[in-house]
Amino acid sequence: MEYKTSESGDKGEASPFSRFCLNYLPPLASTFGAHAAQYIIPMEVERSDTDYSPRILYQAPTVWLQQQPQVQPSAPRVSCGCKKSKCLKLYCECFAKGMYCTDECGCTNCMNRPTAEAERKEAIEMTLERHPGAFRVTSDTYRSCNCKKSACRKKYCECFQQGKPCTSHCRCEGCQNR
């Protein structure tokens, strides 16, 4: 995996993919401690002559992600059964959580694998352009819903699914999850 400080050559901004690394990986390390941290590998730093700000580069935690069940056995297994999205859209639960698919997934034509890293990276960049907050793993990530028929009392509702009441940020109709 290659890190650039920006896609355009400017030295001030991180590329979408780099932002993914910066946003996503440090929380992994802080959440799962040394077990995860050992797989998060700092990489060579790129700087301009005039920019001395520290830059932290990370290699994708491929090994750690594959070993996550051993790292935190209590964590719910993430798997998917995608058929058309190549597991490179947020439709895919694994991809949405920033994780690789595993052999336990029932997906077909899966590109969310270390063996398809280039295609996966491109998908991550495109997703981050559309949803800058995607892949965040911190628990304070805000989620809202837009339910119309489920009364927010079924797992179709993201709030209900997370066991949280709907809030004023939700635009749900007939909500019974307040």
Next chain:
DNA sequence: GAGTTTGAAACT
């Protein structure tokens, strides 16, 4: 297990 419903994500 097959078919339907649902709402987020993606697309136009």
Next chain:
DNA sequence: CAGTTTCAAACTC
């Protein structure tokens, strides 16, 4: 931004 389509999970039978 709004309307429509696609998608995969949740749900029902």
